[in-house]
Amino acid sequence: MGDQSQVSKHAAAQGAVAAGLFFVGLYFSVIAPIAEDYGGVNIAFGLPLGVRASLAAICGVAGAIFLLIVDDPKSRARRAAILVGAGLVLLLLGSYWGLFIAPPETYMGQVQRIMYVHVPTAWNALLAITFGFGCAIVFLFKGDFRWDAYMESSIEVGTVLGFLLCCQGAIWAKPTWGVWWDWDPRLTTTAVLIFAFLGILALRNFVEDPVKRAIWSSVATIIAYVDVPIVFYSVKWWNSLHQQQSTPNTVSSVFHIPLRLNAFAVLFLMTGFIMLRARVAALRLSHEIAPPPLLSAEEVGELA
Amino acid sequence: MIAALRKEVLLQWRTRTQFIAVFIFGATALLLFSFGVGPNSEILRQFSAGFLWLGLLLSSTLTLAESFHAEMENRALEGLLLLPSDPRALYYGKAVANWIQLSLLGSALIPVMVILYDAGTTRVLSLLGIIVLGAAGLSAPGTLYAAMTAQIRGKQTLLPLLLFPLIVPALLSSVKATSLVILGDPMNALGSWLSLLAAFDAIYWALCGLLYGRVIEE
Amino acid sequence: MRGVVSGGWAYVWAAYTVTATILVVYGVSVITRLRDEWSRQAKGRQAQ
Numbered sequence: 001m002g003d004q005s006q007v008s009k010h011a012a013a014q015g016a017v018a019a020g021l022f023f024v025g026l027y028f029s030v031i032a033p034i035a036e037d038y039g040g041v042n043i044a045f046g047l048p049l050g051v052r053a054s055l056a057a058i059c060g061v062a063g064a065i066f067l068l069i070v071d072d073p074k075s076r077a078r079r080a081a082i083l084v085g086a087g088l089v090l091l092l093l094g095s096y097w098g099l100f101i102a103p104p105e106t107y108m109g110q111v112q113r114i115m116y117v118h119v120p121t122a123w124n125a126l127l128a129i130t131f132g133f134g135c136a137i138v139f140l141f142k143g144d145f146r147w148d149a150y151m152e153s154s155i156e157v158g159t160v161l162g163f164l165l166c167c168q169g170a171i172w173a174k175p176t177w178g179v180w181w182d183w184d185p186r187l188t189t190t191a192v193l194i195f196a197f198l199g200i201l202a203l204r205n206f207v208e209d210p211v212k213r214a215i216w217s218s219v220a221t222i223i224a225y226v227d228v229p230i231v232f233y234s235v236k237w238w239n240s241l242h243q244q245q246s247t248p249n250t251v252s253s254v255f256h257i258p259l260r261l262n263a264f265a266v267l268f269l270m271t272g273f274i275m276l277r278a279r280v281a282a283l284r285l286s287h288e289i290a291p292p293p294l295l296s297a298e299e300v301g302e303l304a
Numbered sequence: 305m306i307a308a309l310r311k312e313v314l315l316q317w318r319t320r321t322q323f324i325a326v327f328i329f330g331a332t333a334l335l336l337f338s339f340g341v342g343p344n345s346e347i348l349r350q351f352s353a354g355f356l357w358l359g360l361l362l363s364s365t366l367t368l369a370e371s372f373h374a375e376m377e378n379r380a381l382e383g384l385l386l387l388p389s390d391p392r393a394l395y396y397g398k399a400v401a402n403w404i405q406l407s408l409l410g411s412a413l414i415p416v417m418v419i420l421y422d423a424g425t426t427r428v429l430s431l432l433g434i435i436v437l438g439a440a441g442l443s444a445p446g447t448l449y450a451a452m453t454a455q456i457r458g459k460q461t462l463l464p465l466l467l468f469p470l471i472v473p474a475l476l477s478s479v480k481a482t483s484l485v486i487l488g489d490p491m492n493a494l495g496s497w498l499s500l501l502a503a504f505d506a507i508y509w510a511l512c513g514l515l516y517g518r519v520i521e522e
Numbered sequence: 523m524r525g526v527v528s529g530g531w532a533y534v535w536a537a538y539t540v541t542a543t544i545l546v547v548y549g550v551s552v553i554t555r556l557r558d559e560w561s562r563q564a565k566g567r568q569a570q
Contacts (some may be wrong), residue, residue, distance in 0.1 A: 077556070084549065091545075095538060099534070099538065109530055110530045110531050110534055111530040111533055111534065113534045113537075114533065114534055114537040114538075117537060117538060117541045118537070121541070140518060157548075160544065160548045163544070164540070164541060164544045164545070167537075167540045167544070168537050168540065168541065171533050171536050171537045171540065172533070172537065174533060175530045175533050192469050192472050193469075195465075195468070195469040196466075196469035196470055198465075199462070199465040199466040199469060200466070202461075202462060202465055203452070203453075203462055203465075203466060206456050206457060206458045206462055207456055208456075212455075215518050215519065215521075216452045216519060218518075219448070219452075219515045219518055219519055220449075220452075220466060222511070222515065223445060223448070223470065223508075223511065223512070223515070224469075224470060226507065226511060227469075227470050227472075227473070230473045230500075230503075230504055230507070231472050231473050233473075233500075234472070234473040234476045234477060234500055235472075235476070237496075237500070238476055238480065269545060269549070273548065273549065273552055276552045276553065276556055277552050277555075277556075279556055279559070280552065280555045280556050280559050283556075283559035283560070283562075283563055284559060286563075287559075287562065287563070287566070290566070
C-alpha cells in the first residue's frame with residue numbers, strides 16, 4: 001500500500017511541475033498582455049517584451065517535453081485527456097478571439113486571421129518532429145521500447161500537423177499570392193518532410209520484427225531530420241533565383257493574444273495526442289510480444 | 305574496406321548484363337520524358353538536365369535494390385557479419401561500389417540526353433564532375449536504405465518511398481548545376497550549387513556510415 | 523508596397539474549418555484506436 005501512495009504522490013508532483021510551467025507560460029504570453037490592454041495594469045514584473053515572449057515559449061515547450069518524458073505509456077490516460085480538453089477550450093477561445101475580436105490587419109486584411117491557426121500549427125509540427133528525433137537518438141543509445149512508442153506517435157502527430165500546415169498554407173497563399181502553391185521554402189520543406197516521414201511510417205508497417213522495426217525507423221528518422229535544414233536552404237536558394245517573395249514576418253502586439261492562445265492550444269492538443277498515440281503503440285507492442293492466447297473450448301471444438 | 309570494395313566491384317563486373325539492362329531502362333525513361341513534353345526541341349533542351357537526373361534517379365532504385373540481392377540469397381550478410389571486420393568497412397565498400405556504378409550509368413546516359421534533347425555542351429569534364437558528385441549523393445543514403453528494404457517484403461515500393469524525399473536537395477542542386485553547364489551560367493552560380501551538393505554528400509557519407517552498423521546488426 | 527488584400531473571409535473560414543476538421547478527425551481516430559487496443563487487452567486478460 002505504501003508503494004501505491006508513493007507513486008501517486010510522485011504523479012501529483014509531476015503534474016504540479018507541468019501545470020506550473022504552463023501557467024508561467026500562459027501568464028506572460030496571454031494573461032499579462034490582457035491585463036495591460038484591457039485593465040491598464042502591468043503585472044509582468046517590468047520584464048521587457050522579448051524576455052516575456054521567450055520565457056513563455058521556453059516554459060510551454062519545457063512543460064510539454066517534461067510531461068512526455070515522465071509519462072508512462074502503460075498508465076491510464078488521464079493526463080492526456082486533461083491536456084486534450086484544455087487544448088480544445090483554448091483553441092475555441094483563441095479562434096473566437098482571432099476571428100471576431102482582433103482587428104483586421106492593415107495590408108493583409110481579414111486573411112491575416114489565418115495566421116492565428118497557421119503559425120501555431122507550424123511551431124508545434126516542428127516541435128513534434130524534433131521530439132521524435134530526440135526519441136530516435138535516445139532509443140538507439142538505450143534500447144528502451146518506451147522511446148520507440150513515443151517516436152512513432154510524435155512522428156505521426158507531426159505528420160498530421162504538417163499536412164494541416166500545408167492545407168492552411170495553400171489557403172493563405174491563394175488570396176495573398178494568387179496561387180495555391182508558390183514553392184515557398186517553408187511550405188515546400190513541409191511537403192518534403194511529410195513524404196519523408198510517411199515513408200518511415202510505411203516502413204514501420206512493413207517490418208514485422210519489433211526490434212528491427214524500432215532500430216530502422218530510428219535510423220531513418222535521424223537521417224530524415226538532418227535533411228530538413230538542407231531541404232529548406234536548397235529550396236530557398238532555388239526559388240530566390242527567379243522570384244523574390246515577401247512574407248509578413250512582423251506581427252504587431254494587438255495580434256499576439258489569439259496567436260499565443262492558439263499556440264498553447266495546439267501545444268496541449270499535440271502533447272495529449274502523442275501521449276494517447278504512444279499508448280496505442282505500447283499496447284500493440286505488448287500484444288505482439290505476448291504469446292498467442294489459449295484457445296477457448298468452443299474454438300478447440302471448431303478445429304476438431 | 306579495400307577487400308569489401310574489391311568483392312563488390314567483382315560482383316558487379318560479373319553481373320554486367322544487369323548494368324546494361326538498367327542503362328536501357330534509363331534511356332527508355334529519357335525517351336518517354338520527351339513524349340510528356342511534345343516535339344518542341346527548345347523546351348526539351350531547357351528541361352534536359354531535369355530529365356537526365358530523373359532518369360538516373362529512377363534507374364538508381366533498380367541498381368541499389370539489386371546491390372543487396374547477393375547478400376540476401378544464401379543469407380550471406382550474416383556470414384559477412386561473422387567476419388572480424390568493421391560494419392563500416394562493409395558499408396563503405398558497398399556504397400563506393402554503388403557510387404561507381406551510378407556514375408558510370410549517369411555518364412552513359414549523357415550521350416542519350418545530348419542526342420534526344422539536343423543538349424550538347426563542350427564542358428564535358430564539369431558535366432562528368434557533377435554526375436560523380438550527384439551519384440555520391442544518391443548512393444550514400446541509397447545504400448543504407450537498400451540494406452533495410454532488401455530484408456523485408458514490399459521492398460520495391462519502400463526504397464523509393466524512403467529515398468526520394470530525402471535526396472531532394474541533391475537532386476535540386478544536381479539538376480541546377482547540370483542545366484547551368486548546358487544552358488550557360490550568366491550569374492556564375494555553378495560554384496554555389498556544387499558546394500551545396502558537396503555538403504550534402506559529406507553529411508550523408510559520414511552519417512550513414514555511422515548508422516549502418518545498427519541497421520545490419522542481428 | 524503591394525495593394526491591400528480586401529475581403530477574403532471565405533479563405534479565413536476555409537482555413538479554420540480545415541484546421542478543426544483535421545484535428546477532430548485525427549483525435550477521434552487516435553481515441554478509437556486506443557479503445558480498440560484496450561478492449562483487445564481486456565479480452566486477452568479474460569481468456570487467461
